[in-house]
Amino acid sequence: MSTHPIIQVRDVSRLFGAFTALDNISVDIRGGEFFSLLGPSGCGKTTLLRMIAGFDDPTHGDILIDGQPMAGVPANRRPTNMVFQSYAVFPHLTVAQNVAYGLRRQRLDKAEKASRVQKALEQVGLGALGERRSNELSGGQRQRVALARALIMRPKVLLLDEPLSALDKKLREHMQVELRQLQRQVGITFILVTHDQEEALTMSDRIAVMFNGDIAQCDTPEQIYQHPKSRAVAEFIGGMNFLDARMTARNGKTVTVDAACFGRVEIENPHGQDFASDITVGVRPERLTLLIDDNDRAEHEMSGQIVDASYYGDMTYYSISVDGRDEPITVSMRNTVGRRILASQESVRIGWGPESLVPLS
Amino acid sequence: MRGFALMSPTFFYALLLLAVPVAVTITFSFWTQTYLDLDTTFTLANYQEVWSKPIYRVLMFRSLTIAAIVTAVTVILAYPLAYYISFHVKERQALWIFLITIPFWTSYLLRIFAWKLILGYNGVINSTLMELGIIGEPLEFILHNANAVVMTLSHAWLPFAILPIFVSLQKIDRSLLEAANDLGDGPVMRFLRVTLPLSLPGVIAASLIVFIPTIGDYVTPRLVGGSDGLMIANMIQVQFGKANNWPLGAALAMTSMLLVTAVSVAFILVARFLGGRVR
Amino acid sequence: MKIKFLTIYAVGFMIFLYLPVLFLPIFSFNDSAIVAFPLKGFTLQWYENLANEPGMHQALINSLKVGIATSVISTILGICGARAVTRYEFFAKKSITSFVMLPLVLPEILVAISMLVVLLQLGFSLSLISVALGHILMCVPFSMAILISSFEGFDQSLEEASMDLGEGPLMTFFRVTLPVVAPGIVSSLLITFTISLDEFIVAFFLSGTEPTLPIFIWGQLRFIAKLPNILALGSLMLLASFILLCAAEYFRRRAQRRTGTEDSVI
Ligand SMILES: Nc1ncnc2c1ncn2[C@@H]1O[C@H](COP(=O)(O)OP(=O)(O)OP(=O)(O)O)[C@@H](O)[C@H]1O
Numbered sequence A: 001m002s003t004h005p006i007i008q009v010r011d012v013s014r015l016f017g018a019f020t021a022l023d024n025i026s027v028d029i030r031g032g033e034f035f036s037l038l039g040p041s042g043c044g045k046t047t048l049l050r051m052i053a054g055f056d057d058p059t060h061g062d063i064l065i066d067g068q069p070m071a072g073v074p075a076n077r078r079p080t081n082m083v084f085q086s087y088a089v090f091p092h093l094t095v096a097q098n099v100a101y102g103l104r105r106q107r108l109d110k111a112e113k114a115s116r117v118q119k120a121l122e123q124v125g126l127g128a129l130g131e132r133r134s135n136e137l138s139g140g141q142r143q144r145v146a147l148a149r150a151l152i153m154r155p156k157v158l159l160l161d162e163p164l165s166a167l168d169k170k171l172r173e174h175m176q177v178e179l180r181q182l183q184r185q186v187g188i189t190f191i192l193v194t195h196d197q198e199e200a201l202t203m204s205d206r207i208a209v210m211f212n213g214d215i216a217q218c219d220t221p222e223q224i225y226q227h228p229k230s231r232a233v234a235e236f237i238g239g240m241n242f243l244d245a246r247m248t249a250r251n252g253k254t255v256t257v258d259a260a261c262f263g264r265v266e267i268e269n270p271h272g273q274d275f276a277s278d279i280t281v282g283v284r285p286e287r288l289t290l291l292i293d294d295n296d297r298a299e300h301e302m303s304g305q306i307v308d309a310s311y312y313g314d315m316t317y318y319s320i321s322v323d324g325r326d327e328p329i330t331v332s333m334r335n336t337v338g339r340r341i342l343a344s345q346e347s348v349r350i351g352w353g354p355e356s357l358v359p360l361s
Numbered sequence B: 001m002r003g004f005a006l007m008s009p010t011f012f013y014a015l016l017l018l019a020v021p022v023a024v025t026i027t028f029s030f031w032t033q034t035y036l037d038l039d040t041t042f043t044l045a046n047y048q049e050v051w052s053k054p055i056y057r058v059l060m061f062r063s064l065t066i067a068a069i070v071t072a073v074t075v076i077l078a079y080p081l082a083y084y085i086s087f088h089v090k091e092r093q094a095l096w097i098f099l100i101t102i103p104f105w106t107s108y109l110l111r112i113f114a115w116k117l118i119l120g121y122n123g124v125i126n127s128t129l130m131e132l133g134i135i136g137e138p139l140e141f142i143l144h145n146a147n148a149v150v151m152t153l154s155h156a157w158l159p160f161a162i163l164p165i166f167v168s169l170q171k172i173d174r175s176l177l178e179a180a181n182d183l184g185d186g187p188v189m190r191f192l193r194v195t196l197p198l199s200l201p202g203v204i205a206a207s208l209i210v211f212i213p214t215i216g217d218y219v220t221p222r223l224v225g226g227s228d229g230l231m232i233a234n235m236i237q238v239q240f241g242k243a244n245n246w247p248l249g250a251a252l253a254m255t256s257m258l259l260v261t262a263v264s265v266a267f268i269l270v271a272r273f274l275g276g277r278v279r
Numbered sequence C: 001m002k003i004k005f006l007t008i009y010a011v012g013f014m015i016f017l018y019l020p021v022l023f024l025p026i027f028s029f030n031d032s033a034i035v036a037f038p039l040k041g042f043t044l045q046w047y048e049n050l051a052n053e054p055g056m057h058q059a060l061i062n063s064l065k066v067g068i069a070t071s072v073i074s075t076i077l078g079i080c081g082a083r084a085v086t087r088y089e090f091f092a093k094k095s096i097t098s099f100v101m102l103p104l105v106l107p108e109i110l111v112a113i114s115m116l117v118v119l120l121q122l123g124f125s126l127s128l129i130s131v132a133l134g135h136i137l138m139c140v141p142f143s144m145a146i147l148i149s150s151f152e153g154f155d156q157s158l159e160e161a162s163m164d165l166g167e168g169p170l171m172t173f174f175r176v177t178l179p180v181v182a183p184g185i186v187s188s189l190l191i192t193f194t195i196s197l198d199e200f201i202v203a204f205f206l207s208g209t210e211p212t213l214p215i216f217i218w219g220q221l222r223f224i225a226k227l228p229n230i231l232a233l234g235s236l237m238l239l240a241s242f243i244l245l246c247a248a249e250y251f252r253r254r255a256q257r258r259t260g261t262e263d264s265v266i
C-alpha cells in the first residue's frame, strides 16, 4: 500500500442554493486503501462521491486525482468508476454486454474482449450468467454485474455508493467479506459510502465520519472506535456512557479530569485536542468489567447495584446505578461458559482503569 | 436553460400553430366580411349578431344542454366501471384498460356512422323490431333528433371519461379505506366520505374532458341529429363554408369557447365546494 | 353481492361499448345493399368493389402520407418535450407543458378553423401538408403523454453509469437512452399514426382537394348505393386501427418492463 494520495479533496464546499451540503472539506485518500465515508442520511456522502466521480462540481475547492486537478474534467474522462446505489445495470443489454460496455473505446479485438469480460464475470462469481438480461437477475447478482462492469475498466479508484444497502442481512455480510477480498486482490483504491457503522468498521482501512456536510474524524477503524474525537462520533459508532466532567489539567498527550463517580484521573488525549474546562468523558460498556468473584481485582473499583439486564445472546448489557451519578452506567459482559446472568438489585463491583476513559469534545 | 431549449421546438410549434391561429381568429371575429371583401375595422357587430339572433342563441343553448347531459351520462356510467376495474379487477387491469381505450383511438367518424346504421329508418333497431313483429312501421323518433345526438355522443365519449376517474381511484391509498372501516364507516358511508371525495379530481377532469370537446362536435349532429339536433359547430362550419362569413363564424366559435370556459370554471368551483362539504 | 352487480355491469358496459362498431364488419359481409336484419347471406362483393374504386386508392395514399409525416414529426416533437419535462427544470415549466397539452381538450373544430383562417390569410393553399400540420398539433400531446411515462421510469443513473464507463453525452444517448426508451417511441409512432389515419374534423377543414380516407368516406355517405362499400372500407380501417393499437400496447408494455415500472397500468 503506497502512501501517495490518489485523491486529494481540498477545501471543497458544495452549496445547493442557500443550503450547504458540504462545508469546506479536506481529505486525502491513499492509493490502494479501502476508504469509507460513514455518516447519517443526508450528511453529504453521496454528494462528495459524485463530485469525485465527476457528476457534480464543487462550489469551492478542488479535487485532485493522482495529482491532476479534476475541475472541468467530465465523468467519462476520469480514472474512476462507480458502482451505483441502484446498480444502473442497462436493461436492454445482457450481463456480458453490460460488462463489456466501457471497453468499446479501447478497440480490443473480439476474442480479447470476450476473454476479459469472462474473466471479470468470473472474478465476481457470475461466470455462467453472461447471456442473462438484467430483469432476470437477483439484487445480489445485479450488484455483481455493476461491480464487474466497473472493475473491467481498471480504474484508479472504484467508488461504491451504498452498494450493499439493498441486500438482505445474510447476503450483505457475505458481500462485505467478498468485496474486501476483491479489493485486496485487485489492489484498486475503493471508496465506499455507507451509513452502516459495522460495515465501515469491518471493511475499511480508514473511515471518514461525516456529519452535516463536515468530516468529524478521519482515522483507522480502531482509532475511530477507541478514540473518538467527539461525542457525536462516539455516539454514532457503538454504545458509550457519557459523563460530564471538569478538566483540571492538560499536559501534551494527556488530560486530567474530575469525573463524577470515577474521581480524578489522568487520561490519554491521543489527538492532542484542546478542550473546554467542562468536558465530556466517554466510557465504552466493554471497557468496564464486572468483578463477580470476591477475589477479582482491578486497578480501580466502584460499587453499584444492577437496575436492569438486557440479554443479547453473546453479550449481556447491564444498567448499574452507582454513587455520584443519577443515570445508571452501562456495562457489557461476554456470556462465557459458566457465567450466570446477574439479576436486578444484585450488588456488584465495577472495575476500570484510566485507559477506559476517553476525553470528548 | 437546457430544458427550455429542448422544449422549444415543441413549444414553438404549438405557439405557431395554435396560439397564433387562435389569436388571429379572435381578431377576425372583430372584423366584417361581405362576400369576398374583408373589412378590417374593429367592430362588435358579429358578437351583437350572435347574441341577438334567436337561431344562434338556440344553437348555443342546445349545444350547452346536450354537452351537459352527455357529460352527466358518461360520467355516471363511467364511474362504476372505473371503480370496478380499480377495486375489483386484480390481475387483468391493464387488459381492461386497453380494451376500453381501443374504441377511443379508432375512427370517430366510423363510430358515429355505426350509430346511424343502428338508429336509421331501415336500421338495425327498426328492422329487428319489424322482423320480430313488434312494430309494423319503422320508428321515426329514434333518428334525426337531439336524443339520438345525446345517445351517440355519450357512447362516443364513454372511454374518455373512464380513464381520469380510474387514475384518481388508483391513487387512493387503500389503507385510508381500511382506516375508514376501522373508524366505524360501513361500505356506503366509506364510499361517500372517503372514496368519492378523493376521486373527485378525476370526476372533474373526466367531466371537462367530455364537456369541452362535445360542445364543438360537428359529425354527430350532422349524421344523426336531423334539423332539431344541430349544434353550434354545424353553424360555424356553415359560416366558413356556404355562407362564407368567416368573421361571424369566428365570433360564433369564440362565443361558444367563452361560454364553455365560464361553465367549466363554474362547474369546477361548485364541484370543489360540494366536495369540500363532505365530511 | 355488490361485486357481482358490478361485474355484470362491467360486462354489459363492454358489450355496449363494442356492439355498435361491430355492426360495420357484420354488415360488410352481408349480401344485401341495405343495412337491415335479417342478414341475407355471406359475400365478399363489397370488398371486391372497393378494390376497383380509384378514388379510394388515392385517399388511402393520401392518408398514408399524412399519417407517416404526422407520426414521425409529432413523435420527434414529443421526444423533445418529454425529455425536457422529465429531466430538466426550466422557467414556467408547468404553464408551457399545459399549453402544449392543450389540444387534448380543445374542441377540434376550433383548432381546425383557426388554422384554416391563418393558412389562407398567409396565402397557403390547402393541401395534405396543412392536414399534417393540424394532425401534428393534435398528436403531440398524445405522443408526449406516452413518452413522459416511458421516460419517467428511466433511471438517470443509467446515463451516469455510461458516462462513468467512458462514453460522452452523444454516445450515451445512442447506446443507452435511445435503446431503453425505444419501445415507448415505437408506441408513440403507432398511436399517432392511428390518430392521424382516423382523424376527420381537421382533415375536413384543411384537406382542400386531396381527401384522406375519412374525408373520402364522408363524401361517399351521400350515395346510398355506396353504403356497402363504405362498410367494407370502414371494417378494414377498424381492423387496421386494432392491429396498430395492439402493436402499440405491446411496445408500451415492453417499454415499461425495460424501465422497470411494470405495475403502472396507464
Ligand atoms: N441536487 C440537490 N439539490 C438540493 N439539495 C441537494 C441536492 N443533492 C443533495 N442535496 C442535499 O444535500 C444533502 C446531502 O445529500 P447527500 O445525497 O450527499 O446525502 P447522503 O449522505 O448521501 O445521504 P443518504 O445516506 O441518505 O444517501 C441532503 O440534505 C440533500 O437534501
Ligand SMILES: [Mg+2]
Pocket: A045, A046, A047
Ligand atoms: Mg446517498
